[in-house]
Amino acid sequence: MSRAANRAYSVIRDRILSGELPAGAQLGEEALADLCGVSRTPVRDALRRLEGELLVKRSDSQRCFVADWSIDDVADAFELRAMLEGHAARRAADRMTEAALQRLRAANSAIREAISAEPADITGFLEHNRAFHGLILESAQSPRLAALLATLIEQPVVWRTAHHYGREALRRSHGEHEELLAAFARRDGAWAEAVMVAHIRRAFHAYADAHHGLGAIDGQGR
Amino acid sequence: MSRAANRAYSVIRDRILSGELPAGAQLGEEALADLCGVSRTPVRDALRRLEGELLVKRSDSQRCFVADWSIDDVADAFELRAMLEGHAARRAADRMTEAALQRLRAANSAIREAISAEPADITGFLEHNRAFHGLILESAQSPRLAALLATLIEQPVVWRTAHHYGREALRRSHGEHEELLAAFARRDGAWAEAVMVAHIRRAFHAYADAHHGLGAIDGQGR
DNA sequence: GCTGTTTATATTGTATACAAATTGAACTGG
DNA sequence: CCAGTTCAATTTGTATACAATATAAACAGC
Incomplete structure:
Protein backbone atom coordinates (compact mmCIF):
# COMPACT_ATOMS: atom_id res chain seq x y z
CA MET A 1 0.00 0.00 0.00
CA SER A 2 1.29 3.33 -0.82
CA ARG A 3 2.08 6.49 0.90
CA ALA A 4 -1.22 8.21 1.60
CA ALA A 5 -3.15 5.05 2.38
CA ASN A 6 -0.48 3.86 4.78
CA ARG A 7 -0.32 7.24 6.37
CA ALA A 8 -4.07 7.25 6.92
CA TYR A 9 -3.92 3.74 8.31
CA SER A 10 -1.16 4.54 10.76
CA VAL A 11 -2.67 7.81 11.95
CA ILE A 12 -6.14 6.39 12.52
CA ARG A 13 -4.79 3.26 14.13
CA ASP A 14 -2.59 5.22 16.49
CA ARG A 15 -5.46 7.46 17.51
CA ILE A 16 -7.58 4.45 18.27
CA LEU A 17 -4.87 2.60 20.19
CA SER A 18 -3.94 5.68 22.18
CA GLY A 19 -7.57 6.16 23.11
CA GLU A 20 -7.67 9.56 21.48
CA LEU A 21 -10.51 8.21 19.41
CA PRO A 22 -12.54 6.51 22.12
CA ALA A 23 -14.61 3.38 21.66
CA GLY A 24 -17.87 4.14 19.91
CA ALA A 25 -16.65 7.36 18.34
CA GLN A 26 -17.90 7.93 14.82
CA LEU A 27 -15.28 7.84 12.09
CA GLY A 28 -16.48 10.15 9.35
CA GLU A 29 -14.44 9.75 6.22
CA GLU A 30 -14.11 13.46 5.60
CA ALA A 31 -13.07 14.23 9.17
CA LEU A 32 -10.42 11.51 9.02
CA ALA A 33 -9.24 12.79 5.66
CA ASP A 34 -8.66 16.22 7.19
CA LEU A 35 -6.97 14.64 10.20
CA CYS A 36 -4.55 12.69 8.04
CA GLY A 37 -4.01 15.35 5.42
CA VAL A 38 -5.13 13.12 2.58
CA SER A 39 -8.31 12.71 0.57
CA ARG A 40 -11.18 10.40 1.36
CA THR A 41 -10.04 7.70 -1.06
CA PRO A 42 -7.05 6.42 0.93
CA VAL A 43 -9.04 6.87 4.13
CA ARG A 44 -11.59 4.43 2.82
CA ASP A 45 -8.86 1.89 2.16
CA ALA A 46 -7.47 2.38 5.64
CA LEU A 47 -10.91 1.92 7.19
CA ARG A 48 -11.34 -1.34 5.37
CA ARG A 49 -8.07 -2.64 6.70
CA LEU A 50 -8.93 -1.54 10.21
CA GLU A 51 -12.32 -3.14 9.86
CA GLY A 52 -10.61 -6.40 8.95
CA GLU A 53 -8.54 -6.11 12.11
CA LEU A 54 -11.73 -5.47 14.04
CA LEU A 55 -10.53 -2.14 15.33
CA VAL A 56 -13.31 -0.49 13.38
CA LYS A 57 -16.90 -1.59 13.22
CA ARG A 58 -19.36 -0.75 10.48
CA SER A 59 -22.94 0.06 11.41
CA ASP A 60 -25.88 -1.41 9.56
CA SER A 61 -25.55 1.28 7.02
CA GLN A 62 -21.88 1.65 6.40
CA ARG A 63 -20.99 4.22 8.97
CA CYS A 64 -17.75 3.49 10.77
CA PHE A 65 -17.14 3.61 14.50
CA VAL A 66 -14.30 2.73 16.82
CA ALA A 67 -14.97 -0.81 17.95
CA ASP A 68 -15.42 -1.35 21.64
CA TRP A 69 -13.66 -4.35 23.08
CA SER A 70 -15.48 -5.63 26.13
CA MET B 1 -22.12 -2.52 0.55
CA SER B 2 -24.02 -0.93 -2.13
CA ARG B 3 -25.14 -1.64 -5.58
CA ALA B 4 -22.16 -1.22 -7.83
CA ALA B 5 -19.62 -2.62 -5.39
CA ASN B 6 -21.74 -5.68 -4.76
CA ARG B 7 -22.28 -6.12 -8.42
CA ALA B 8 -18.56 -6.00 -9.10
CA TYR B 9 -17.92 -8.43 -6.26
CA SER B 10 -20.47 -10.93 -7.51
CA VAL B 11 -19.41 -10.76 -11.13
CA ILE B 12 -15.70 -11.12 -10.43
CA ARG B 13 -16.28 -13.85 -7.88
CA ASP B 14 -18.48 -15.84 -10.25
CA ARG B 15 -15.94 -15.59 -13.00
CA ILE B 16 -13.25 -16.87 -10.71
CA LEU B 17 -15.32 -19.72 -9.30
CA SER B 18 -16.51 -20.77 -12.73
CA GLY B 19 -12.95 -20.86 -13.93
CA GLU B 20 -13.64 -18.27 -16.58
CA LEU B 21 -10.89 -16.26 -14.96
CA PRO B 22 -8.26 -18.98 -14.52
CA ALA B 23 -5.75 -19.17 -11.71
CA GLY B 24 -2.92 -16.74 -12.24
CA ALA B 25 -4.87 -14.46 -14.57
CA GLN B 26 -4.18 -10.80 -14.04
CA LEU B 27 -7.05 -8.72 -12.73
CA GLY B 28 -6.60 -5.22 -14.09
CA GLU B 29 -8.91 -2.77 -12.43
CA GLU B 30 -9.94 -1.09 -15.64
CA ALA B 31 -10.66 -4.34 -17.44
CA LEU B 32 -12.80 -5.53 -14.54
CA ALA B 33 -14.59 -2.20 -14.46
CA ASP B 34 -15.55 -2.64 -18.09
CA LEU B 35 -16.56 -6.22 -17.45
CA CYS B 36 -18.86 -5.26 -14.60
CA GLY B 37 -20.18 -2.07 -16.14
CA VAL B 38 -19.04 0.09 -13.23
CA SER B 39 -16.11 2.37 -12.57
CA ARG B 40 -12.81 1.41 -11.02
CA THR B 41 -13.77 2.61 -7.54
CA PRO B 42 -16.23 -0.16 -6.66
CA VAL B 43 -13.96 -2.67 -8.40
CA ARG B 44 -11.20 -1.76 -5.99
CA ASP B 45 -13.53 -2.42 -3.06
CA ALA B 46 -14.54 -5.74 -4.52
CA LEU B 47 -10.91 -6.75 -5.05
CA ARG B 48 -10.14 -5.99 -1.43
CA ARG B 49 -12.96 -8.21 -0.28
CA LEU B 50 -11.89 -11.00 -2.59
CA GLU B 51 -8.34 -10.60 -1.39
CA GLY B 52 -9.57 -11.08 2.18
CA GLU B 53 -11.25 -14.28 1.07
CA LEU B 54 -8.01 -15.36 -0.56
CA LEU B 55 -9.60 -15.72 -3.95
CA VAL B 56 -7.39 -12.89 -5.15
CA LYS B 57 -3.72 -12.46 -4.51
CA ARG B 58 -1.81 -9.22 -4.67
CA SER B 59 1.66 -9.22 -6.16
CA ASP B 60 4.55 -7.45 -4.48
CA SER B 61 3.49 -4.32 -6.13
CA GLN B 62 -0.22 -4.24 -5.83
CA ARG B 63 -1.23 -5.98 -8.99
CA CYS B 64 -4.05 -8.42 -8.53
CA PHE B 65 -4.22 -11.98 -9.81
CA VAL B 66 -6.56 -14.90 -9.45
CA ALA B 67 -5.17 -16.98 -6.59
CA ASP B 68 -4.13 -20.49 -7.41
CA TRP B 69 -5.08 -23.12 -4.89
CA SER B 70 -2.69 -26.02 -4.91
C1' DG C 1 25.44 -11.35 -27.70
C1' DC C 2 24.72 -9.67 -23.27
C1' DT C 3 24.05 -6.15 -19.63
C1' DG C 4 22.54 -1.87 -18.02
C1' DT C 5 20.03 2.29 -19.12
C1' DT C 6 16.45 4.85 -21.07
C1' DT C 7 11.98 5.52 -22.64
C1' DA C 8 7.23 4.24 -23.50
C1' DT C 9 3.22 1.89 -21.92
C1' DA C 10 0.27 -0.03 -18.74
C1' DT C 11 -1.50 -0.03 -14.07
C1' DT C 12 -2.42 1.48 -9.72
C1' DG C 13 -2.88 5.59 -6.31
C1' DT C 14 -5.04 10.01 -5.18
C1' DA C 15 -8.00 13.92 -5.42
C1' DT C 16 -12.24 15.96 -6.48
C1' DA C 17 -17.00 16.55 -8.06
C1' DC C 18 -21.31 14.88 -7.97
C1' DA C 19 -25.07 11.29 -6.99
C1' DA C 20 -27.46 8.43 -3.71
C1' DA C 21 -28.74 7.32 0.68
C1' DT C 22 -29.23 7.89 5.48
C1' DT C 23 -29.93 10.52 9.60
C1' DG C 24 -32.07 13.83 12.38
C1' DA C 25 -34.77 17.75 13.02
C1' DA C 26 -38.64 20.58 12.06
C1' DC C 27 -43.37 20.40 11.31
C1' DT C 28 -48.19 19.04 10.74
C1' DG C 29 -52.29 16.58 12.12
C1' DG C 30 -54.48 14.15 15.49
C1' DC D 1 -48.13 15.84 23.80
C1' DC D 2 -47.27 12.13 20.50
C1' DA D 3 -47.11 9.78 15.85
C1' DG D 4 -46.13 10.22 11.33
C1' DT D 5 -44.22 12.91 7.51
C1' DT D 6 -41.41 16.05 5.05
C1' DC D 7 -37.34 18.39 4.26
C1' DA D 8 -32.61 19.82 5.20
C1' DA D 9 -28.03 18.39 6.46
C1' DT D 10 -24.69 15.00 6.86
C1' DT D 11 -22.41 10.98 5.14
C1' DT D 12 -21.22 7.48 2.12
C1' DG D 13 -21.05 5.68 -2.90
C1' DT D 14 -19.54 6.34 -7.67
C1' DA D 15 -17.35 8.28 -11.60
C1' DT D 16 -13.66 10.59 -13.70
C1' DA D 17 -9.33 13.10 -14.31
C1' DC D 18 -4.77 13.23 -13.25
C1' DA D 19 -0.39 11.86 -10.73
C1' DA D 20 2.82 8.38 -9.37
C1' DT D 21 4.72 4.08 -10.05
C1' DA D 22 5.89 -0.26 -11.98
C1' DT D 23 6.48 -3.20 -16.02
C1' DA D 24 8.26 -4.08 -20.41
C1' DA D 25 10.44 -2.93 -24.56
C1' DA D 26 13.85 -0.56 -27.19
C1' DC D 27 18.39 0.75 -27.34
C1' DA D 28 23.26 1.91 -26.45
C1' DG D 29 27.70 0.51 -24.84
C1' DC D 30 30.79 -3.01 -23.92
Missing part, protein backbone atom coordinates in the same frame (compact mmCIF):
# COMPACT_ATOMS: atom_id res chain seq x y z
CA ILE A 71 -13.68 -8.06 28.41
CA ASP A 72 -15.68 -10.81 26.76
CA ASP A 73 -14.43 -9.78 23.34
CA VAL A 74 -10.88 -9.80 24.61
CA ALA A 75 -11.34 -13.23 26.17
CA ASP A 76 -12.81 -14.43 22.90
CA ALA A 77 -9.85 -13.15 20.91
CA PHE A 78 -7.29 -14.58 23.32
CA GLU A 79 -8.98 -17.97 23.29
CA LEU A 80 -8.83 -18.11 19.51
CA ARG A 81 -5.30 -16.86 19.48
CA ALA A 82 -4.27 -19.54 21.97
CA MET A 83 -5.81 -22.21 19.79
CA LEU A 84 -4.30 -20.95 16.55
CA GLU A 85 -0.85 -20.18 17.91
CA GLY A 86 -0.86 -23.52 19.66
CA HIS A 87 -1.58 -25.15 16.34
CA ALA A 88 1.19 -23.11 14.76
CA ALA A 89 3.64 -24.24 17.43
CA ARG A 90 2.75 -27.87 16.83
CA ARG A 91 3.29 -27.52 13.10
CA ALA A 92 6.46 -25.52 13.61
CA ALA A 93 7.97 -28.25 15.77
CA ASP A 94 7.77 -30.66 12.84
CA ARG A 95 9.02 -28.21 10.26
CA MET A 96 11.55 -26.01 11.96
CA THR A 97 15.01 -25.89 10.43
CA GLU A 98 18.14 -25.61 12.51
CA ALA A 99 18.66 -22.10 11.17
CA ALA A 100 15.18 -21.02 12.22
CA LEU A 101 15.75 -22.48 15.66
CA GLN A 102 18.92 -20.42 15.97
CA ARG A 103 17.11 -17.24 15.03
CA LEU A 104 14.42 -18.08 17.55
CA ARG A 105 17.06 -18.45 20.26
CA ALA A 106 18.56 -15.13 19.25
CA ALA A 107 15.17 -13.45 19.48
CA ASN A 108 14.61 -14.75 22.97
CA SER A 109 18.07 -13.62 24.01
CA ALA A 110 17.21 -10.15 22.79
CA ILE A 111 14.05 -10.35 24.88
CA ARG A 112 16.08 -11.23 27.94
CA GLU A 113 18.36 -8.28 27.38
CA ALA A 114 15.41 -5.91 26.95
CA ILE A 115 13.97 -7.12 30.24
CA SER A 116 17.30 -6.79 32.04
CA ALA A 117 17.86 -3.23 30.90
CA GLU A 118 17.44 -0.50 33.49
CA PRO A 119 14.74 0.57 33.21
CA ALA A 120 13.17 -2.37 31.37
CA ASP A 121 12.99 -1.72 27.63
CA ILE A 122 9.30 -2.40 26.99
CA THR A 123 9.40 -1.31 23.37
CA GLY A 124 12.31 -3.64 22.72
CA PHE A 125 10.52 -6.43 24.54
CA LEU A 126 7.42 -6.00 22.37
CA GLU A 127 9.48 -5.85 19.21
CA HIS A 128 11.46 -8.99 19.87
CA ASN A 129 8.44 -10.77 21.29
CA ARG A 130 6.70 -10.05 18.05
CA ALA A 131 9.66 -11.38 16.12
CA PHE A 132 9.72 -14.54 18.25
CA HIS A 133 6.09 -15.36 17.58
CA GLY A 134 6.50 -14.36 13.95
CA LEU A 135 9.34 -16.80 13.46
CA ILE A 136 7.26 -19.64 14.85
CA LEU A 137 4.43 -18.72 12.54
CA GLU A 138 6.85 -18.72 9.66
CA SER A 139 8.11 -22.18 10.50
CA ALA A 140 4.53 -23.42 10.68
CA GLN A 141 4.38 -22.88 6.91
CA SER A 142 0.69 -22.18 6.64
CA PRO A 143 -0.07 -18.94 4.84
CA ARG A 144 -3.71 -19.15 5.82
CA LEU A 145 -2.92 -19.66 9.46
CA ALA A 146 -0.69 -16.62 9.29
CA ALA A 147 -3.46 -14.61 7.68
CA LEU A 148 -5.94 -15.61 10.36
CA LEU A 149 -3.59 -14.79 13.19
CA ALA A 150 -2.78 -11.43 11.69
CA THR A 151 -6.30 -10.32 12.51
CA LEU A 152 -5.91 -11.38 16.12
CA ILE A 153 -2.43 -10.32 17.17
CA GLU A 154 -2.74 -6.64 16.42
CA GLN A 155 -5.14 -6.02 19.20
CA PRO A 156 -5.64 -2.62 20.74
CA VAL A 157 -5.42 -4.37 24.00
CA VAL A 158 -2.05 -6.00 23.88
CA TRP A 159 -0.07 -2.88 23.34
CA ARG A 160 -1.58 -0.87 26.12
CA THR A 161 -1.16 -3.82 28.43
CA ALA A 162 2.54 -4.57 28.18
CA HIS A 163 3.48 -1.35 29.88
CA HIS A 164 1.65 -2.50 32.99
CA TYR A 165 3.63 -5.70 33.21
CA GLY A 166 6.12 -5.94 36.01
CA ARG A 167 9.58 -7.33 35.45
CA GLU A 168 8.28 -10.47 37.10
CA ALA A 169 5.72 -11.11 34.38
CA LEU A 170 8.20 -10.30 31.63
CA ARG A 171 10.64 -12.82 33.03
CA ARG A 172 7.96 -15.47 33.18
CA SER A 173 7.17 -14.81 29.54
CA HIS A 174 10.83 -15.21 28.67
CA GLY A 175 10.94 -18.47 30.63
CA GLU A 176 7.99 -19.87 28.74
CA HIS A 177 9.73 -19.01 25.51
CA GLU A 178 12.72 -21.00 26.73
CA GLU A 179 10.47 -23.96 27.31
CA LEU A 180 9.11 -23.56 23.79
CA LEU A 181 12.68 -23.63 22.49
CA ALA A 182 13.28 -26.87 24.33
CA ALA A 183 10.14 -28.39 22.81
CA PHE A 184 11.24 -27.29 19.34
CA ALA A 185 14.72 -28.69 19.86
CA ARG A 186 13.19 -32.07 20.73
CA ARG A 187 10.74 -31.80 17.85
CA ASP A 188 7.92 -32.45 20.30
CA GLY A 189 4.87 -30.82 18.69
CA ALA A 190 2.44 -31.74 21.43
CA TRP A 191 4.71 -30.22 24.06
CA ALA A 192 5.20 -27.06 22.02
CA GLU A 193 1.47 -26.71 21.54
CA ALA A 194 0.71 -27.14 25.22
CA VAL A 195 3.32 -24.61 26.26
CA MET A 196 2.11 -22.11 23.70
CA VAL A 197 -1.51 -22.46 24.75
CA ALA A 198 -0.54 -21.97 28.38
CA HIS A 199 1.67 -19.02 27.46
CA ILE A 200 -1.14 -17.17 25.76
CA ARG A 201 -3.85 -18.02 28.22
CA ARG A 202 -1.64 -16.78 31.02
CA ALA A 203 -1.13 -13.58 29.07
CA PHE A 204 -4.87 -13.16 28.95
CA HIS A 205 -5.24 -13.47 32.68
CA ALA A 206 -2.39 -11.03 33.20
CA TYR A 207 -4.33 -8.63 31.02
CA ALA A 208 -7.61 -9.25 32.81
CA ASP A 209 -5.99 -8.75 36.21
CA ALA A 210 -4.35 -5.53 35.17
CA HIS A 211 -7.41 -4.00 33.55
CA HIS A 212 -10.37 -5.41 35.38
CA GLY A 213 -9.13 -6.06 38.89
CA LEU A 214 -8.05 -9.36 40.35
CA GLY A 215 -11.47 -10.40 41.57
CA ALA A 216 -14.60 -10.70 39.53
CA ILE A 217 -14.93 -9.21 36.11
CA ASP A 218 -16.69 -5.89 36.34
CA GLY A 219 -18.66 -6.42 33.16
CA GLN A 220 -18.73 -2.79 32.14
CA GLY A 221 -16.48 -3.27 29.17
CA ARG A 222 -13.01 -1.80 29.07
CA ILE B 71 -3.74 -29.23 -3.21
CA ASP B 72 -1.50 -28.20 -0.31
CA ASP B 73 -3.34 -24.92 0.02
CA VAL B 74 -6.65 -26.73 0.04
CA ALA B 75 -5.40 -29.17 2.66
CA ASP B 76 -4.16 -26.25 4.72
CA ALA B 77 -7.53 -24.50 4.53
CA PHE B 78 -9.49 -27.63 5.38
CA GLU B 79 -7.25 -28.37 8.35
CA LEU B 80 -7.84 -24.91 9.77
CA ARG B 81 -11.52 -25.10 9.02
CA ALA B 82 -11.77 -28.43 10.83
CA MET B 83 -10.09 -26.98 13.89
CA LEU B 84 -12.15 -23.80 13.95
CA GLU B 85 -15.50 -25.42 13.19
CA GLY B 86 -14.71 -28.09 15.73
CA HIS B 87 -14.14 -25.38 18.26
CA ALA B 88 -17.39 -23.73 17.20
CA ALA B 89 -19.27 -26.99 17.66
CA ARG B 90 -17.89 -27.41 21.16
CA ARG B 91 -18.92 -23.91 22.14
CA ALA B 92 -22.30 -24.29 20.47
CA ALA B 93 -23.06 -27.44 22.47
CA ASP B 94 -22.83 -25.41 25.68
CA ARG B 95 -24.77 -22.44 24.40
CA MET B 96 -27.41 -23.77 22.05
CA THR B 97 -31.00 -22.90 22.86
CA GLU B 98 -33.85 -25.31 22.28
CA ALA B 99 -35.10 -23.03 19.50
CA ALA B 100 -31.74 -23.09 17.73
CA LEU B 101 -31.64 -26.87 18.00
CA GLN B 102 -35.06 -27.03 16.35
CA ARG B 103 -33.92 -24.87 13.47
CA LEU B 104 -30.84 -27.03 13.11
CA ARG B 105 -33.04 -30.12 12.86
CA ALA B 106 -35.17 -28.39 10.26
CA ALA B 107 -32.09 -27.52 8.23
CA ASN B 108 -30.89 -31.11 8.21
CA SER B 109 -34.35 -32.31 7.22
CA ALA B 110 -34.22 -29.94 4.28
CA ILE B 111 -30.85 -31.41 3.39
CA ARG B 112 -32.31 -34.90 3.45
CA GLU B 113 -35.09 -33.84 1.12
CA ALA B 114 -32.66 -32.21 -1.30
CA ILE B 115 -30.65 -35.42 -1.42
CA SER B 116 -33.74 -37.56 -1.96
CA ALA B 117 -35.01 -35.48 -4.84
CA GLU B 118 -34.72 -36.97 -8.30
CA PRO B 119 -32.27 -35.90 -9.53
CA ALA B 120 -30.49 -34.84 -6.34
CA ASP B 121 -30.89 -31.11 -5.72
CA ILE B 122 -27.27 -30.08 -5.31
CA THR B 123 -27.98 -26.38 -5.10
CA GLY B 124 -30.54 -27.01 -2.37
CA PHE B 125 -28.08 -29.26 -0.58
CA LEU B 126 -25.41 -26.57 -0.62
CA GLU B 127 -27.83 -23.92 0.54
CA HIS B 128 -29.17 -25.86 3.49
CA ASN B 129 -25.74 -27.23 4.34
CA ARG B 130 -24.55 -23.68 4.53
CA ALA B 131 -27.48 -22.79 6.78
CA PHE B 132 -26.73 -25.77 9.01
CA HIS B 133 -23.14 -24.78 9.60
CA GLY B 134 -24.14 -21.14 9.92
CA LEU B 135 -26.58 -21.94 12.70
CA ILE B 136 -23.91 -23.76 14.66
CA LEU B 137 -21.57 -20.84 14.23
CA GLU B 138 -24.30 -18.54 15.46
CA SER B 139 -24.84 -20.62 18.57
CA ALA B 140 -21.12 -20.58 19.27
CA GLN B 141 -21.50 -16.87 19.99
CA SER B 142 -18.04 -15.77 19.02
CA PRO B 143 -18.04 -12.95 16.50
CA ARG B 144 -14.34 -13.31 15.94
CA LEU B 145 -14.58 -17.00 15.29
CA ALA B 146 -17.30 -16.26 12.77
CA ALA B 147 -15.11 -13.67 11.11
CA LEU B 148 -12.19 -16.08 10.84
CA LEU B 149 -14.29 -18.86 9.41
CA ALA B 150 -15.84 -16.53 6.88
CA THR B 151 -12.47 -16.36 5.15
CA LEU B 152 -12.26 -20.14 4.96
CA ILE B 153 -15.71 -21.37 4.02
CA GLU B 154 -16.11 -19.48 0.79
CA GLN B 155 -13.54 -21.49 -1.03
CA PRO B 156 -13.45 -21.76 -4.75
CA VAL B 157 -12.97 -25.38 -4.19
CA VAL B 158 -16.02 -26.36 -2.20
CA TRP B 159 -18.52 -25.19 -4.74
CA ARG B 160 -17.03 -26.90 -7.69
CA THR B 161 -16.64 -30.06 -5.67
CA ALA B 162 -20.15 -30.71 -4.44
CA HIS B 163 -21.38 -31.46 -7.93
CA HIS B 164 -19.01 -34.40 -8.10
CA TYR B 165 -20.39 -35.95 -4.93
CA GLY B 166 -22.45 -39.07 -5.35
CA ARG B 167 -25.67 -39.58 -3.46
CA GLU B 168 -23.67 -41.88 -1.21
CA ALA B 169 -21.38 -39.10 -0.02
CA LEU B 170 -24.28 -36.70 0.42
CA ARG B 171 -26.09 -39.20 2.62
CA ARG B 172 -23.02 -39.73 4.74
CA SER B 173 -22.80 -35.99 5.23
CA HIS B 174 -26.42 -35.93 6.31
CA GLY B 175 -25.77 -38.79 8.73
CA GLU B 176 -22.86 -36.94 10.32
CA HIS B 177 -25.13 -33.96 10.79
CA GLU B 178 -27.57 -36.23 12.60
CA GLU B 179 -24.80 -37.31 14.91
CA LEU B 180 -23.96 -33.67 15.55
CA LEU B 181 -27.59 -33.07 16.44
CA ALA B 182 -27.43 -35.91 18.95
CA ALA B 183 -24.31 -34.42 20.52
CA PHE B 184 -25.97 -31.03 20.76
CA ALA B 185 -29.09 -32.54 22.31
CA ARG B 186 -26.94 -34.16 25.00
CA ARG B 187 -24.94 -30.94 25.43
CA ASP B 188 -21.77 -32.95 24.89
CA GLY B 189 -19.27 -30.43 23.56
CA ALA B 190 -16.38 -32.86 23.22
CA TRP B 191 -18.54 -35.22 21.17
CA ALA B 192 -19.77 -32.43 18.96
CA GLU B 193 -16.24 -31.23 18.37
CA ALA B 194 -14.98 -34.68 17.46
CA VAL B 195 -17.84 -35.32 15.04
CA MET B 196 -17.36 -31.94 13.41
CA VAL B 197 -13.63 -32.41 12.97
CA ALA B 198 -14.22 -35.83 11.42
CA HIS B 199 -16.99 -34.41 9.22
CA ILE B 200 -14.77 -31.77 7.72
CA ARG B 201 -11.66 -33.88 7.40
CA ARG B 202 -13.68 -36.49 5.57
CA ALA B 203 -14.95 -33.77 3.27
CA PHE B 204 -11.38 -32.86 2.46
CA HIS B 205 -10.49 -36.40 1.48
CA ALA B 206 -13.62 -36.61 -0.64
CA TYR B 207 -12.39 -33.50 -2.41
CA ALA B 208 -8.86 -34.80 -2.79
CA ASP B 209 -10.09 -38.11 -4.19
CA ALA B 210 -12.36 -36.39 -6.69
CA HIS B 211 -9.81 -33.89 -7.93
CA HIS B 212 -6.45 -35.52 -7.54
CA GLY B 213 -7.07 -39.21 -7.92
CA LEU B 214 -7.35 -41.78 -5.17
CA GLY B 215 -3.68 -42.63 -4.97
CA ALA B 216 -0.85 -40.25 -4.32
CA ILE B 217 -1.23 -36.54 -4.65
CA ASP B 218 0.01 -35.41 -8.03
CA GLY B 219 1.52 -32.24 -6.70
CA GLN B 220 0.88 -30.19 -9.80
CA GLY B 221 -1.73 -27.99 -8.15
CA ARG B 222 -5.31 -27.95 -9.29
